[in-house]
Amino acid sequence: MRRRVIFRGKLLPYLLLAPQIAVTLVFFFWPAGQAIRQSVLREDPFGLSSEFVGLENFREVLSDPLYLNAVWNTAVFSTSVAALALGAALFLAVLADKSIRGAGVYKTLLIWPYAVAPAVAAVLWLFLFHPAIGLFGRALNAAGIAWDFKLNGAQAMLLVIFASAWKQVSYNFIFFLAGLQSIPRSVLEAAAIDGARPARRFWTVVFPLLSPTTFFLLVVNLTYAFFDTFGVIHALTGGGPGKATETLIYKVYVDGVQNLNLGGSSAQSVILMAIVIALTAVQFRYVERRVHY
Amino acid sequence: MRAPEGIAPAEEAAAAAASARRRRLLDRIWTHGWLILGVLVFALPIWITLVGSTHDAATIGRGEVPLLPGPHAAENYATAWTQGGGRFRAAGAAAMLWNSALMALLIAAGKIAISLLSAYAVVFFSFPGRMAFFWMIFITLMLPVEVRIIPTFQVMVDLSLINTMAGLVVPLVASATATLLFRQFFLTIPDEYVEAAKMDGAGPLRFFRDVVVPLSVTNIAALFVILFIYGWNQYLWPLLVVNDRSLETIVVGLSKMIGTGDAQNEWNTIMATAVMAMLPPVAVVVLMQRWFVRGLTETEK
Amino acid sequence: MATLELVGVRKSFGSVQVLHGIDLSVADGEMVVIVGASGCGKSTLLRIVAGLETPTEGRVLIDGRDVTPLEPADRDIAMVFQNYALYPHMSVFDNMAYGLKIRRVPRAEIRRRVQETAELLGISSLLDRRPRQLSGGQRQRVAMGRAIVREPRLFLFDEPLSNLDAKLRVQMRAEIRRLQKRLGVTSLFVTHDQTEAMTLGDRLVVMHQGRAAQIATPMEVWARPADTYVAGFIGSPAMNFLDATLAEEGRAAALAAGPVLRFADGPRPGPEGRRIVVGVRPEHVHAAPGDEGGLPLAIELAEPLGSETVLHGRLPGGESFTARLPGAAAPQAGAVLPLRLPADTLHIFDAETGLRLDPRA
Numbered sequence: 001m002r003r004r005v006i007f008r009g010k011l012l013p014y015l016l017l018a019p020q021i022a023v024t025l026v027f028f029f030w031p032a033g034q035a036i037r038q039s040v041l042r043e044d045p046f047g048l049s050s051e052f053v054g055l056e057n058f059r060e061v062l063s064d065p066l067y068l069n070a071v072w073n074t075a076v077f078s079t080s081v082a083a084l085a086l087g088a089a090l091f092l093a094v095l096a097d098k099s100i101r102g103a104g105v106y107k108t109l110l111i112w113p114y115a116v117a118p119a120v121a122a123v124l125w126l127f128l129f130h131p132a133i134g135l136f137g138r139a140l141n142a143a144g145i146a147w148d149f150k151l152n153g154a155q156a157m158l159l160v161i162f163a164s165a166w167k168q169v170s171y172n173f174i175f176f177l178a179g180l181q182s183i184p185r186s187v188l189e190a191a192a193i194d195g196a197r198p199a200r201r202f203w204t205v206v207f208p209l210l211s212p213t214t215f216f217l218l219v220v221n222l223t224y225a226f227f228d229t230f231g232v233i234h235a236l237t238g239g240g241p242g243k244a245t246e247t248l249i250y251k252v253y254v255d256g257v258q259n260l261n262l263g264g265s266s267a268q269s270v271i272l273m274a275i276v277i278a279l280t281a282v283q284f285r286y287v288e289r290r291v292h293y
Numbered sequence: 294m295r296a297p298e299g300i301a302p303a304e305e306a307a308a309a310a311a312s313a314r315r316r317r318l319l320d321r322i323w324t325h326g327w328l329i330l331g332v333l334v335f336a337l338p339i340w341i342t343l344v345g346s347t348h349d350a351a352t353i354g355r356g357e358v359p360l361l362p363g364p365h366a367a368e369n370y371a372t373a374w375t376q377g378g379g380r381f382r383a384a385g386a387a388a389m390l391w392n393s394a395l396m397a398l399l400i401a402a403g404k405i406a407i408s409l410l411s412a413y414a415v416v417f418f419s420f421p422g423r424m425a426f427f428w429m430i431f432i433t434l435m436l437p438v439e440v441r442i443i444p445t446f447q448v449m450v451d452l453s454l455i456n457t458m459a460g461l462v463v464p465l466v467a468s469a470t471a472t473l474l475f476r477q478f479f480l481t482i483p484d485e486y487v488e489a490a491k492m493d494g495a496g497p498l499r500f501f502r503d504v505v506v507p508l509s510v511t512n513i514a515a516l517f518v519i520l521f522i523y524g525w526n527q528y529l530w531p532l533l534v535v536n537d538r539s540l541e542t543i544v545v546g547l548s549k550m551i552g553t554g555d556a557q558n559e560w561n562t563i564m565a566t567a568v569m570a571m572l573p574p575v576a577v578v579v580l581m582q583r584w585f586v587r588g589l590t591e592t593e594k
Numbered sequence: 595m596a597t598l599e600l601v602g603v604r605k606s607f608g609s610v611q612v613l614h615g616i617d618l619s620v621a622d623g624e625m626v627v628i629v630g631a632s633g634c635g636k637s638t639l640l641r642i643v644a645g646l647e648t649p650t651e652g653r654v655l656i657d658g659r660d661v662t663p664l665e666p667a668d669r670d671i672a673m674v675f676q677n678y679a680l681y682p683h684m685s686v687f688d689n690m691a692y693g694l695k696i697r698r699v700p701r702a703e704i705r706r707r708v709q710e711t712a713e714l715l716g717i718s719s720l721l722d723r724r725p726r727q728l729s730g731g732q733r734q735r736v737a738m739g740r741a742i743v744r745e746p747r748l749f750l751f752d753e754p755l756s757n758l759d760a761k762l763r764v765q766m767r768a769e770i771r772r773l774q775k776r777l778g779v780t781s782l783f784v785t786h787d788q789t790e791a792m793t794l795g796d797r798l799v800v801m802h803q804g805r806a807a808q809i810a811t812p813m814e815v816w817a818r819p820a821d822t823y824v825a826g827f828i829g830s831p832a833m834n835f836l837d838a839t840l841a842e843e844g845r846a847a848a849l850a851a852g853p854v855l856r857f858a859d860g861p862r863p864g865p866e867g868r869r870i871v872v873g874v875r876p877e878h879v880h881a882a883p884g885d886e887g888g889l890p891l892a893i894e895l896a897e898p899l900g901s902e903t904v905l906h907g908r909l910p911g912g913e914s915f916t917a918r919l920p921g922a923a924a925p926q927a928g929a930v931l932p933l934r935l936p937a938d939t940l941h942i943f944d945a946e947t948g949l950r951l952d953p954r955a
Contacts, residue, residue: 005484005646006419007497016414017426019407020467026452027445027464028433034444092331095324102325108582109332114589115574117526117544123551123567124338127345133356133560135341166335171589178590227439231528235548249439256443257533265443272440280435485679488646489740493693494667503692507683 032273038266057267066243067251067268074247077161078225084165085221086214089172094202096173097180107177114170118163119231125163126236149237153244156237160245163236164229171224172217179213180206219283226275248272339571345564346370353560369565378562379550386569389543394573396461396531396542397524401517403466409509412475413501417487427476434469438530446533456537465530471516478512479505515588518581522574543570596657596747596780597622598643603652605638612638614804615652623778625771627795629785631827634801637752640784644750645669656747667696671748672741676756678733680725680740686712687721690740711743714773731762738770742777749774749781755790767793788828792816800824818941822948825873825941831904831916833873837945840868847872847942851911853889858937863951870951873941876904876918880934888932891915898922905931 039057041050061067096106113121131137131148140147149155183206191201207214230249233239239246239254246254252272256265345353348363372378375385414420415427438445445464454460482505490500506513531542541549547570550563578585598620605613612635620626628636641647643654645666653662661669672693680689687708694704712718715735725733734754741749751770755763771794774781785791791798792812800808800815800823808820819825825833838847838855844862847855847870855872857863863870882888893907905917905925917933925931942951 005487007417007487007500009418009497010420012497013414013418013420013423016410016418020411020430020472021426023407023463023467024429024433026448028436028441028467029429031441031444031448032436034447035441038444088331092328095328095331098324106328106332108579110328110335111582111586112575112578113335114585115522115526115578116571117528117574119526119528119544119548120567120570121338123547123563124342126551127560127564127567128338128341133353135360138356166338169335174586174589178586227437230439231526231544231548234528234532235551252439252442253529257446262443269440269442269444273436276435276437276440483677483679485675485677486681488641488644488666488673489675489679489681491646491666492644492671492673494696495692499696504681504683508681510683 035266035269035273038262039270042263053263057263058271061264061267061271066246069243070246070248070251073157073243073245074226074249076157077164077229077245077247078222080161081164081168081225081229082218082221084161085168085172086217088165089169089217090176090210090214092169093173093176093180094206097177110173111170113167114174116167117231118167118229119235121163121167122160122232122235125159125166129159149241151241153241156241156245160229160233160236164225164232167232168221168224172221175213175217176210179210183209216283219279223276223279226272226279248275342564342567345560346562346568348561350559350561354557365561366565369561370569373562373565373569377546377550378564378566379552379559380557381550381552384538384541384546386543386546386566388539389541389546390569390573392458392540393525393542393544393570395458396527397521397573399458399462400465400524400527401520403462404468404471404520405513405516407466408468408471408475409506409513412472412479413505415472416476416479417497417500417505430467430469430472432469433467438464442529442533449534454534456535456540458540460534461527461531461540461542465524465527468520471520474512474516475509478509482508511584511587514581515584517588518577518585519588521577525574598748598780598782599655599658600639600643601653601655603639603642603649603654605635605642605647606650612804613642613649616806618799618806618809620780620782623780624796625774625781625783625794626797626799627783627785627791628799628801629788629791629795629827630801632786635804636784636786636799636801639801640750640752640782643748643782644671644673669748670746671750672744672746673750673752674737674741674754676753678725678737678754678757680733680736682725685722685724686717686728686736686739689725689736690743693740693744707743707745708739711739714742715739730758731766734758734762734766738773742773747780749779751781751783751785753785754783755785756787763790770794788830792828798828800827802827818950818952819873820950822871822873822943825943829875831876831918833875833941834913834915835943836872836874836909836911836913836915838870838872840864840866840870842866844868847940849909849911851909851913853910855935855940856937857940857942863942869945871943871945871948873943874935874939876916878936878939879917879919880936881919882932882934888934891917891931891933893925893927893929893931896925896927907931 040052040054042053042057043050092110096103096110116124126134128134129137129140129147129149131141131150137147146152147155149159187205187209188201191205196204226247227249229247230253233245233247233250234253237245239250248268249272252265252268255261255268344359344362346369347366348359349365352359352363373386375387377384377386377389411426411430415423449455449460449464452460454463486504487500490504495503526544527542528544528548531545535541535545543566547563547566550558550566552558598618600616600618603613603616604611616639618626628639630636638647642649645661645664645668649662653660655661656669656671681692684692690708690711691704694707699707708721709718712721715738717732717735717739720728720732720736725736728736734757737754754770755766758766767790770783783794785794795812797809797811798815799806800820802823808815808824810818810820815824815828819828819833822835826835837850840846840863841848841854842856843866844864845857847857849855849872889909891905891907891909893905895906897904897906900922901920903919903922905919907915907917909915917931943949944951
């Protein structure tokens with residue numbers, strides 16, 4: 001944590017820190033504090049005065065069926081995105097890790113979707129699955145499946161899950177590939193000499209050795225699904241139809257920005273902060289464990 | 294335990310070798326097959342988008358989705374470039390691309406600059422409050438924009454930063470990840486360099502400029518790629534802070550073009566805009582792949 | 595060119611005191627080697643001279659001027675680091691020129707001085723290279739060049755040879771000595787290697803647990819070690835130590851095992867019955883002529899080195915003992931060899947304090 005050799009200087013370190021700390025205070029700590037403050041206040045309809053209401057906003061939020069709906073949506077959405085993106089990435093990484101011709105080309109062709117913005121990914125998938133003009137949307141309808149994600153909530157959820165996972169696979173792929181490449185060849189060779197067939201080798205040797213990477217990616221994927229997919233949902237379904245794809249983040253946005261319900265939105269923000277802190281703590285413990293490893 | 298395998302008779306050995314060869318060949322086909330399928334799944338949406346951007350609006354609107362490019366590429370891109378896509382023609386892609394590029398560059402450069410400085414202070418100096426400041430920066434990891442939308446917006450209003458480039462950029466330049474990365478790297482700089490610099494008569498700022506920054510070049514490059522993409526792909530923040538069309542970024546502009554997703558929209562020009570919105574960050578990833586992979590795996594340590 | 599003086603230098607890190615008051619004065623142009631095992635405080639002492647550490651107590655004077663409160667850069671000294679500390683992103687030229695640039699030496703002057711120094715060290719052809727393109731020996735030369743080019747009043751060397759392989763180390767050792775003599779710059783050299791210390795230094799400072807156990811010329815340290823630590827540290831193979839008591843009114847030592855060793859004529863190291871330690875260097879031991887009896891060494895291991903043979907074994911009292919005999923025709927393991935320990939080569943130390951009790955003063 002500390003260097004043995006350092007510079008002397010009384011004012012300089014503070015000057016060096018000043019820009020970062022200024023931005024942090026003004027745009028992070030102050031708003032976060034405001035969120036906590038507003039979460040226990042209620043404004044009158046004209047925004048002229050506010051009164052302290054304690055945990056009333058939280059009680060209201062947590063007993064709101066629409067909020068519970070958002071919790072459920074978030075749970076379904078996040079676990080599906082994480083499972084899908086992790087599974088596909090692991091499968092492709094195992095294949096790409098084999099010493100085959102063109103491994104580098106496959107790698108390049110598989111990692112670029114990382115650069116596509118979530119909202120742009122949404123537009124691409126919208127165009128593919130549009131019930132009237134989309135290649136797949138029309139094909140599904142032609143096959144007798146009534147496909148219209150603008151009317152069918154389950155279909156809308158399916159679409160945002162696929163669009164979100166599609167973009168995240170490349171990130172996971174990069175980490176799985178790095179994890180696979182850091183497994184010593186000699187361990188695999190020893191397993192091969194012990195007579196383990198490839199599939200068995202994977203589940204008994206490779207997968208356990210990858211578990212730190214997998215766990216780390218699980219946390220990252222959940223964080224991604226929670227926060228970074230706002231663009232996908234906003235551009236693709238707008239939370240609909242009938243709030244079928246409204247996640248926690250999306251609801252904060254809707255309640256705060258569109259409905260201007262400050263107290264409720266702030267209470268939701270505070271709940272989300274608690275979730276992020278929990279996720280970060282899990283991640284940090286993991287990092288620490290890996291340091292001692 | 295199987296019986297010890299002696300040396301097999303010649304024909305048996307040959308048969309075993311042939312079957313092993315066959316197995317290897319099958320394995321190779323299986324591997325390439327799945328990888329190609331994977332590549333196609335990733336490429337297909339892009340291909341359809343490219344195709345969509347080369348037909349006229351009527352063809353797409355009728356639902357006759359072609360699989361091969363059409364003849365209207367030039368006019369679609371020209372329209373999207375100057376006037377924008379879709380029926381509403383919010384802003385030309387040229388202006389939006391410029392905004393996105395400026396925002397992404399400023400965010401990446403700003404994050405790198407202030408992270409370098411603060412990591413340098415935390416690592417190379419000892420001063421009261423050092424750890425408190427470090428934790429302050431660290432905690433920002435737990436406060437993504439998404440969880441403090443409304444109060445941050447109010448701060449922006451108070452500082453009259455709404456509808457300004459500064460408003461788009463400044464709140465996003467604080468970076469715990471970049472600071473942590475540089476801190477990690479600075480801790481590996483040998484003590485002897487600092488001592489040699491002291492003997493040479495270099496003060497802290499000189500050492501920063503002449504030794505620390507040049508040594509950090511690879512880290513800076515790797516981080517730049519990641520942060521450029523991060524900046525380019527910002528969505529919620531520009532959506533909140535900007536409603537002036539002259540400051541619209543291409544990612545937000547694109548999603549606004551879709552409107553309600555009406556089939557009768559001008560999908561050809563929307564797709565042309567989508568291609569242009571993807572191109573810069575994808576090009577950065579593909580061209581700077583080595584930096585990108587490194588940046589990604591290093592920042593997450 | 596300068597003199598260096600350390601007055602009562604003490605240093606503590608927290609509650610741990612690593613230097614217990616060091617006094618040393620180095621003459622103009624002299625090369626003093628600070629030698630000791632790791633953790634003895636030798637590097638801390640050097641860093642205090644460099645100004646990289648502040649002493650808890652005491653003063654550092656260069657040319658009679660107190661430089662204790664000065665920053666390293668203001669002391670006009672140069673240092674060669676153990677890992678060379680060459681900036682990896684700068685060329686050899688820039689590495690050597692960096693200190694001069696900071697001191698705003700005119701560009702032409704920098705060029706001239708770097709080139710002269712490079713010539714002196716035989717690295718003129720490497721000036722455009724980066725450190726990672728150099729071999730270990732070449733890096734070592736660049737590190738020296740960086741120090742020399744500054745034309746400082748004082749050179750500090752912090753174990754600069756420890757990262758080189760054995761052959762190169764011997765070669766660079768000779769070269770450093772030659773350069774230092776030629777440039778005549780007062781130098782302080784830290785090492786844990788006693789051979790390096792013996793061959794390089796005009797004088798040695800043998801450090802032990804934060805104290806200067808002995809400050810003297812290499813030959814004096816070897817011939818008259820101040821205590822058992824110095825005696826055991828300098829010389830290879832290390833000196834043998836045997837527990838004994840003074841006998842025959844202080845004119846002889848009675849070994850724990852029985853035999854009595856008579857001292858050469860001269861002052862007596864103390865009264866009869868005093869407990870002492872007798873030190874004998876392995877190279878001073880002879881095989882006793884057949885009829886003389888002598889001290890029987892039960893040989894456990896014989897190492898023939900060609901020109902000499904090193905014998906490891908035990909004396910009757912069970913003490914382990916090493917002897918170095920000329921020639922290869924020595925007895926094998928298992929044999930018993932009677933040894934003679936010449937009276938004028940014995941070192942006598944007090945058993946309590948370990949300090950030298952000189953029978954031959």
